[in-house]
Amino acid sequence: MATNFGLRSNTLRGPLLRSVASSLRAPTMTSVRHHSHPRQEHFVANEFGLLSNYVPAPWSKRSLPLSREGLSSTKTDIVEALREVFSLATMKWYLSGWKGAEFAQQAEELYGLMNEAFAKGDLKSLNTICFPNMYANLKNEIKRRKVNFDWKKAASVSPPKVVQIRTGRITSDFAVGQVVVRIDQEQLVTPLTRRPAVAAGSKSAKPVHVREYIVLQRVITDQNAPWAIYGKLSVPEWDAISAQK
Numbered sequence: 001m002a003t004n005f006g007l008r009s010n011t012l013r014g015p016l017l018r019s020v021a022s023s024l025r026a027p028t029m030t031s032v033r034h035h036s037h038p039r040q041e042h043f044v045a046n047e048f049g050l051l052s053n054y055v056p057a058p059w060s061k062r063s064l065p066l067s068r069e070g071l072s073s074t075k076t077d078i079v080e081a082l083r084e085v086f087s088l089a090t091m092k093w094y095l096s097g098w099k100g101a102e103f104a105q106q107a108e109e110l111y112g113l114m115n116e117a118f119a120k121g122d123l124k125s126l127n128t129i130c131f132p133n134m135y136a137n138l139k140n141e142i143k144r145r146k147v148n149f150d151w152k153k154a155a156s157v158s159p160p161k162v163v164q165i166r167t168g169r170i171t172s173d174f175a176v177g178q179v180v181v182r183i184d185q186e187q188l189v190t191p192l193t194r195r196p197a198v199a200a201g202s203k204s205a206k207p208v209h210v211r212e213y214i215v216l217q218r219v220i221t222d223q224n225a226p227w228a229i230y231g232k233l234s235v236p237e238w239d240a241i242s243a244q245k
Contacts, residue, residue: 048217051166051178053233054080055213061238083166090167091177094220100162107181107227108160111214112153114229118142119151119189130229131217147191154186154207163213167220177220180233183212211241 056077092098110129117125121142127135164180186207213233219225235241 048168048170048176050215050231050233051168051176052080052083052164055163055180055233055236055239056080057236057238084164087165087167087177090175091165091179091220094175094177100165103179104160104162104181107162107179107214107216108183110216110227110229111181111183111212115151115187119149121148128228131231134229134231147193150188150190150192152188154188156185157209157211158184160184173221174219175221176217178215178217178230179227180213180215182239183210183214185210209241211235211239 054076114126114129116122117129118138118141123135123139123142126138130138161182162179163182165177166179167175167177169175187210188205188207190205213235215230215232216227217230218227
């Protein structure tokens with residue numbers, strides 16, 4: 001859903017990956033913001049900031065390797081690639097069986113649930129799906145708009161894809177993980193109205209091509225912590241839909 005509510009502007013072993021949608025349907029998601037362990041409660045109640053806004057560009061979109069820009073970006077690419085490898089290993093260590101392709105599908109499902117809740121003005125569901133700052137942005141947008149909407153995914157333009165994995169250790173026994181997933185869809189967004197004629201005409205609404213990079217986060221040292229949507233990254237210029245037309 002192309003709305004400006006994104007992020008603009010980081011040796012317990014093996015909980016199995018749970019469906020993020022299943023986490024949504026749990027009675028509450030208090031394990032994201034509160035924790036029974038007194039040493040961890042303070043950290044879980046706060047957001048940790050974006051661990052990285054780096055998204056690797058495909059080789060066809062990069063500068064020539066021997067150019068000044070190419071040499072500079074190559075250094076960055078090497079550092080970020082090492083961070084990616086370390087983070088992936090850390091993620092798999094804590095979350096036994098974690099697979100990027102499977103996670104991307106589940107992330108897309110949670111993204112759809114978020115858009116449905118946002119369209120309807122369902123604050124209760126949004127508070128379950130999103131982290132506090134993301135929820136606050138969505139809530140403010142809902143207050144400012146004139147009507148609610150009906151949101152539907154029309155089709156996948158390309159499969160969802162994990163484009164970044166980062167982990168961060170807050171204390172010796174407390175770590176978080178962030179995963180960025182690229183969403184590429186055609187979506188139907190129709191204003192809701194009480195007039196039957198307009199509601200009937202919503203079937204002929206034209207799908208809109210939407211591409212977004214969503215950031216999901218969870219405490220990876222707590223096997224009961226669910227994933228939630230932390231925010232969004234700006235779509236890189238080289239991947240913008242307008243740049244490809």
